[in-house]
Amino acid sequence: MSTKVLKVLFVVVMVGMMVLSACGPAPTPQVVEKQVEVTRIVEGQVQVVTATPEPVQKAELPKEIVVGVVQPLTGWATVFGQEGVIGAEMAIKHINDAGGIKSLGGLKLRMEVEDAGDKPDTAKLATESMINKHHPVAILGMYISRFVMAASEVTDREKVILIADALVPQVTQMGRQYLFRPGPTAWDHGALAYKFVREVAADNGVELKNMAVLNEDSANGRANTLGATEAALMDQFPVITALEYPYDITDATQIVQQLKAANPDVIIHTPYFNDAIVFGKAFKEVGYWPKFLMGAGACGYVDPASIEALGETAEGLAMTFSYNPAKNTPTNKKFVEEYVAKYGVIPTEGAGMNYYGAWVLAEALEKSGQMFPDDPLKPENLRAAFMALDLTSGPAVESYPSDHIKFDALGDNEYPGVIVLQVQNGKPVVVYPKEVAEAKPIFPNPHYKP
């Protein structure tokens, strides 16, 4: 065989294989529902009759329901991911201790964990791996919005429910069918940060003339800032400076100098974790503090690890969160007490969101068992159960910042809840909304010098 013939043969084979591959997987047979309407023509007349097909065979339930937890456990976002795993693990233990999913005969949940890594690529690979190895009915994770966006392409293809603990609004705006976000959006965080500052300033008789916005430059930072800025514009409150920086910044003194020159009364800052520490130290080093330094986006400044890293500087810093550790309900108290006993600190964002995320899943499984007793774990049925949820009581609501969970068409909670934690005497305490506050907010910032 000549070389030329061999090459032509190879090209033909390659093109053939690619065309074959495009045919897609074989269509799966449609499951017939309990009753169908049949249109038929009888003696020239169109008639619609109701027919009962063969009885639907009841799907066999597994011995356990596998719940995947895919979180960043290596790389720069590890601190959030580890908390997320702990929160999900504790929730699953509590769900199982309470008798599992009752409508499914007390079926227990089993957690499987994968590392999402530090990039959307690795998050996508981890999701593929999780689904392939463990076939979970749902996945909890992945904290970083761009990880969720990449991985949700996989979960939607495989029809696996993804309960996201990421805040960027666009996460639920990509047309995904199997993605649900019980928590609030970054926009909600930014808007609440602004509202809190204005209210608490008015309560303390402090006049605020303007503010600056500062954020790390990912979609999360921008969405938080947008929420705060829009809320300020609605009030015609001047935003005099808007600054962005890369989240892996190592020296923030120049930016703090810029802020000092602009001298806003309030700074609403959206950091991740390391950059919050870098900025906290830079404010101290430069010796500049606005009347109030308000965090948005539920990351650094107020979480136990940031307080430890910043020490005295953390005092008075505040941040919005998607979870309320002070909510006085039996489920939440049990979670917080066990968490504190085991880890010595209160659960904050990652742990809290995954804790109530797992409980929302349990409620949806319960609902699916009631709505679709023949095949409750079928993805379409479980999705329908999620859409049918309208929770105003029960463990999911007891650990959620607001008292209502109901998903809209996009998969977002129609009743999102955000709270504000402030560092007081070296500990994070809930200071807003007033009706759930543990303590009065310290205002202005204790480091501020007029």
Place this chain on the structure above:
Amino acid sequence: MKRPKLLNSKNIAILVVLAIAIVLPLFLRTNQYVLFLATTVLLYAVLASAWNIIGGMAGQLDLGAAAYVGLGAFTTGTLLIRFNLTPWVGMFIGALLAMGIATLIGIPLFGFKVKEVWYALSSSALVEVFRAIFMMWNKVGGPTERYLPFSAEGPRSWYLMRFNTYVPYFYIMLALLVVVFIINHRIRYSKLGYSLLALGEDEDAVEVLGVDSRLCKLKALMIYSFVAGLVGGVYGCIYGYLHPSFFSTDMSLEVVILGIVGGMGVTYGPLLAAIFLVSFREYLRASLSGMFPGKGLEGLYLMVYALILIVVALFQPRGIAPLIKRGFLKLKSFVGVK
């Protein structure tokens, strides 16, 4: 040295491997994870095989692969987002742009005889420079991801090169790998190949013999950057977004590791290294990272992977290709084939 016939026993073995690769997706259609992994293996094999031309043959420790991958990805993706130009065309424009940039950089670098560690540093810096440029260039890049349009099936899916399965990507990468193999094979037994191999050994001696080492290295760099640019175009489509983090020094380093561990200058070495190392690292990640949840041992797999690399470097410094070659020769003598 005469170029060996295409159909010798070694190439028949390669054809058998190729035939297995071609039918593989038919058996793995429903296992998207393994297909994704296989596609990733091929992607790195293509990059490392292309690196083999500049690194393995010409002996230039090039750490700039991700710069060309990123340029290819951004060009292809931006042409799709802005002008609805199909990535099937965009990837070639991206590759040409990557090659053009590489040429512009290669001319002064080779002209001023920047080599060895200085060349490695320069090429590595290139990745960081492009990352910074694309991070600040808000019209094309910027810190927020840009998502590529998606269509699950039908002609639109083919037009966008965005599929609901990894099977087409697998074949695209396989086709690219075969092309790079043929390029490697052709160069290996051409005047350019002999010159590259010789200047990889002793550049001054080669110049004394009248070989224009600068031009040879530039040609090698152009071919390598073109292939990396092509891969970049597909890479963006596989992941479905564009972000300056594509300019990743980690990726460049990975390509070089595969090239070295595979066996410098050996055509099939990078493929072997990619099959072993990329799969093994993923196996370690998938099996170890979730083994001890909440115990802080999630990075254990990276330690194990690093240890394995150290062991390979210590006991097999010429790469794993010679090891496989010895095994292959033994098998041949056992079967009785001359």
